[in-house]
Amino acid sequence: xxxxxxxxxxxxxxxxxxxxxxxxxxxxxxxxxxxxxxxxxxxxxxxxxxxxxxxxxxxxxxxxxxxxxxxxxxxxxxxxxxxxxxxxxxxxxxxxxxxxxxxxxxxxxxxxxxxxxxxxxxxxxxxxxxxxxxxxxxxxxxxxxxxxxxxxxxxxxxxxxxxxxxxxxxxxxxxxxxxxxxxxxxxxxxxxxxxxxxxxxxxxxxxxxxxxxxxxxxxxxxxxxxxxxxxxxxxxxxxxxxxxxxxxxxxxxxxxxxxxxxxxxxxxxxxxxxxxxxxx
Amino acid sequence: xxxxxxxxxxxxxxxxxxxxxxxxxxxxxxxxxxxxxxxxxxxxxxxxxxxxxxxxxxxxxxxxxxxxxxxxxxxxxxxxxxxxxxxxxxxxxxxxxxxxxxxxxxxxxxxxxxxxxxxxxxxxxxxxxxxxxxxxxxxxxxxxxxxxxxxxxxxxxxxxxxxxxxxxxxxxxxxxxxxxxxxxxxxxxxxxxxxxxxxxxxxxxxxxxxxxxxxxxxxxxxxxxxxxxxxxxxxxxxxxxxxxxxxxxxxxxxxxxxxxxxxxxxxxxxxxxxxxxxxxxxxxxxxxxxxxxxxxxxxxxxxxxxxxxxxxxxxxxxxxxxxx
Ligand SMILES: Nc1ncnc2c1ncn2[C@@H]1O[C@H](COP(=O)(O)OP(=O)(O)O)[C@@H](O)[C@H]1O
Ligand SMILES: [Mg+2]
Numbered sequence: 001x002x003x004x005x006x007x008x009x010x011x012x013x014x015x016x017x018x019x020x021x022x023x024x025x026x027x028x029x030x031x032x033x034x035x036x037x038x039x040x041x042x043x044x045x046x047x048x049x050x051x052x053x054x055x056x057x058x059x060x061x062x063x064x065x066x067x068x069x070x071x072x073x074x075x076x077x078x079x080x081x082x083x084x085x086x087x088x089x090x091x092x093x094x095x096x097x098x099x100x101x102x103x104x105x106x107x108x109x110x111x112x113x114x115x116x117x118x119x120x121x122x123x124x125x126x127x128x129x130x131x132x133x134x135x136x137x138x139x140x141x142x143x144x145x146x147x148x149x150x151x152x153x154x155x156x157x158x159x160x161x162x163x164x165x166x167x168x169x170x171x172x173x174x175x176x177x178x179x180x181x182x183x184x185x186x187x188x189x190x191x192x193x194x195x196x197x198x199x200x201x202x203x204x205x206x207x208x209x210x211x212x213x214x215x216x217x218x219x220x221x222x223x224x225x226x227x228x229x230x231x232x233x234x235x236x237x238x239x240x241x242x243x244x245x246x247x248x249x250x251x252x253x254x255x256x257x258x259x260x261x262x263x264x265x266x267x268x269x270x271x272x273x274x275x276x277x278x279x280x
Numbered sequence: 281x282x283x284x285x286x287x288x289x290x291x292x293x294x295x296x297x298x299x300x301x302x303x304x305x306x307x308x309x310x311x312x313x314x315x316x317x318x319x320x321x322x323x324x325x326x327x328x329x330x331x332x333x334x335x336x337x338x339x340x341x342x343x344x345x346x347x348x349x350x351x352x353x354x355x356x357x358x359x360x361x362x363x364x365x366x367x368x369x370x371x372x373x374x375x376x377x378x379x380x381x382x383x384x385x386x387x388x389x390x391x392x393x394x395x396x397x398x399x400x401x402x403x404x405x406x407x408x409x410x411x412x413x414x415x416x417x418x419x420x421x422x423x424x425x426x427x428x429x430x431x432x433x434x435x436x437x438x439x440x441x442x443x444x445x446x447x448x449x450x451x452x453x454x455x456x457x458x459x460x461x462x463x464x465x466x467x468x469x470x471x472x473x474x475x476x477x478x479x480x481x482x483x484x485x486x487x488x489x490x491x492x493x494x495x496x497x498x499x500x501x502x503x504x505x506x507x508x509x510x511x512x513x514x515x516x517x518x519x520x521x522x523x524x525x526x527x528x529x530x531x532x533x534x535x536x537x538x539x540x541x542x543x544x545x546x547x548x549x550x551x552x553x554x555x556x557x558x559x560x561x562x563x564x565x566x567x568x569x570x571x572x573x574x575x576x577x578x579x580x581x582x583x584x585x586x587x588x589x590x591x592x593x594x595x596x597x598x599x600x601x602x603x604x
Contacts, residue, residue, distance in 0.1 A: 036407035040392070043399050116390035120451075123354045123384035124407040125376045280317070280357050 029133060033126040037134025045142075052103075056146040060095035061153050064088060067214055068157065079216040081245070088154020089244045090213035092147045092168060093175065093236040099146040100176035101204055104139050104183025105196055112187065118278055128275045136180040136270070143176025144169040151244075164243040171243065174259045175236040181266035188273035212237045232262040306365070307332045307459050307490040308353065313362030315348055315514075322348040324514030326362070335484070335491040337505030339498065339595065345514040346494035347387055350463045353492075354379055367459055380409060383452030387463040387494075389444055393437040397428050397447050400436060401454050408455035418454050425480070426450035442473035449480060460484055462493040466500060478503055498592045508591065512599045522591055530593035531569030535584035538564045547581050559596040568593050 045052065068087055078086045111117040118131055148169055155161055186199050210217065210224065211233035217225055228234040235255040242252050308330040315323040323345040330336045338346050351357035353366055355375035364371040366378040391400050401419045410418045423432050426446035431439060436447065445465070452460060465481060466474040481504055484491055495501050501508050502522050509519040518525060526532075537547050544565040548558040554577050557568045567573070570586060578584075 032409055033407065036403065039406050040403045043395060043403060044392075047394065115392060116386075116388060117392055119356065119386060120384075120390040120404075121407060122356050123379060123386070123452075124404060125380040125409065126407055127376060278356065280351075 029130055030125075033130040034134040034137065036124070036126065037121065037131055038138050041135065041138040052142075053146070056095065056099045056142075057149040059098055060091045060150040063094060064091050064150050064153055064157075071214070079218070081241075082158075084154055084157050085159050085245070086216075086241075087214065088150060088157070088159045089241045090211070090237050091150040091154075092172065092240045093211055093233045094208060094213055095150050096143045096147040096172045096175045096236060097179055097204065097208055097233060100139050100143040100179035101183045102200075103142070104135070104180040105187050105199070106183075106193070108135060108184045108187035109190070109193055109196075112274075112277060113193075118274075122278060128278055129271050131278075132181070132184055132267070132270050132274055135184060136177055136267075139180030139183070140173045140177035143180065144173035147172030147176070159244075162244055164245075164247065167243040168240055171236060171239045171259075174256070174263060175232060178232055178259060178263035178266050181263060181270040185266055185270040185273050188270070188277045207231050207233050210234075229258070232259055235259050235262075305332050305368075306330060307334075307367055308492060309363075309365045310349070310352075311363040313349075313352065313364060314360045315345075315352060315357060316360055321514050323352070323359070326511075326515050328509060328516055328519075330490060330492050331507075332490050333488050334507055335481075335493065335505050337501035337508045338492060338494040338511055339496065339501045339508050339591065340494070340511030341496055344511045346496075346511060347463055348514075349511075350384070350386075350461050350492070350494060353461060354382070354384055380455075381457055382459040382461065383455070383457035385449050385452045385460070385462045385465055387467065389448055391436050391444060391448060391451070394435065396433045396435055397426075397439065397443075398423060398432040400447060401451055404451050405454045410455050418456075422450040422454045425453060442469060442476065445469060445473070445477060446480065449477070453484075457489065459490045459492070462491065464494055464496065466495075466497065474500075498590060498595070502591055510595060510598060517598055518594070525594045526589045526591060528594075529597045530589035531571055532589055533570045533586050534566045534568050534589050534593055535570035535573065535578075535581070535586055536561060536564045536566045537582060537584045539582075550577070550581060557597050559593070566593065568597055 064087060068084055071083065075083055077083070121131055122128070151159070151165065151168060186196070190196060190199070210220065210228060211231055212228070213233075217228045217234060220228070235258040239252055239255045239259075242248055242255075306329045308328065310326055310328040313323055313326040313328075314321065326345070326349060328338075328349070338349065340346055348357055352359050352364060353371065355372035358372055366375070367381050369375065369378040371378055392403070395403070398419060401422050402415065405415045405418050405422075420429075423429050426443075426449065428439075428443060428447060428450070431443060436444060439447065449462070449465065462481065466477050469477070478500070481491065481493065485504070485506075491504075493500075493504060506521060507519065508522050508525060509516045510525070511517070518529065520528065537544065539547075544560070547567070548560075548565050551558050551567045554574075556573070559566050559568070567581070567584065568589065570584070573581075
């Protein structure tokens, strides 16, 4: 465990702390601070992993089974894939979404407001960006792992394993990072925990339904297809399918870039909104 | 004051010496600090110095700005104007370094109630950068300090109010800070628990730790603080040892008169007409500086009980407000 070398951030003795806000904190992210935040998450996870894992695995599995049997009996081939293949890979994105955005919104809100835990963390040598990043990294790691659950179920139902699938946890991680940060950001916007229903019904559900998980986006009208490019989950779905069935390098770099940009924007928004809520 | 010391690499940050650590220096220095929330000036031109090794009591009624002051010292609240220096570090600019060497006990319990006592301490030992090889010992020491060894693996939710407060204090000490901020550490606790906490806090002072403790309990300040700063409406209006404050602002003795309200009102009016400060003390009225009372007035006021002047008398004499 490393302590820091903050000499660089603290070299001058200039006593100009007007507190106007420009130079107000050290912006450095320290691995030790992240480790502390993540330790807290891991400690809690050890206590709650059975229930967290249950819902993370069971929910997407239900989608898989319901759509697979119900819809799959009507259509056997979609976009050139057997429906179990199409759906099994598509639902990975749903599992990632459930494990990241949902968990992150509620957990961050509860820790900030009811438990006032972040107030305690900020009294230690930890700054807002370190809290945000620590929480998001842990959520992303969980999303990467839980994202594979539907894939394993689909394999049991006849999806052929391929070496490319080894990339899928990383795709889940990157997508989960963006949506985890989205959850942190929105948790700092809402006035109360009930307001999450607006975000879930108004934002996440539409994203989830038109990501190409259950039917190909190409079935949508042109304008909706164009919009799907703005849907991070669509890029996740495409990347996962390509990982399973064969990469299309140029398009996949585009998808990867889109997920990266999403995570980057969410990072900026999450840090800004959390700082506003935590520092007055 | 020396700035720019790098954080030490190996030892617990807090146990090593650093700026603002020498007797005679200030562990905390605030100059003309202002913090507004809209129309309200929570802190309004505050000047405060806490010398190294001293336990300073920040005494003031609810709304005086004590918590805001505490939050500014950890940069969770950013001052509008003024200068703040903590352990030699400019705050908020270099607040992170300062926070590494200080422990904070907030007014509101913010333990993770889903974790056990030991887990709470272990997480914060990491957040406070206690080196890996010392972490286990640090957690055990903190548990012992809070007298929670046999409840170490109990989920915090299940601990009593007093135990949780002790854990909250122990959490602030897990990295052996040089400076501890306590914001109303015993508010809302029953008298016996309060006594326990007082001996815990008194122990800190004995170890040479600098303490800034806010309170609106006069007795708490009198017992624990070498120095008291009286805060009212966002600023410090008097600052000295409790004994000298009492001597300067409330004299040696107060005379307390009991009786029906109209009688008390009459006594107060007479005493005030003669230039004495009075205040209502529950069912009685107190006349301050009774040692200076002329025999004639003494006779006319009737039979009063003489008692030693207290910090509360000082507070009322200075502000005209009651503390509790
Ligand atoms: N975050 C805040 N927003 C608005 N007003 C605040 C905030 N924090 C404190 N205040 C106001 O500032 C004043 C001082 O509050 P505080 O520092 O909590 O006093 P104390 O701790 O001495 O009771 C009060 O009038 C309080 O209402
Ligand atoms: Mg307060």
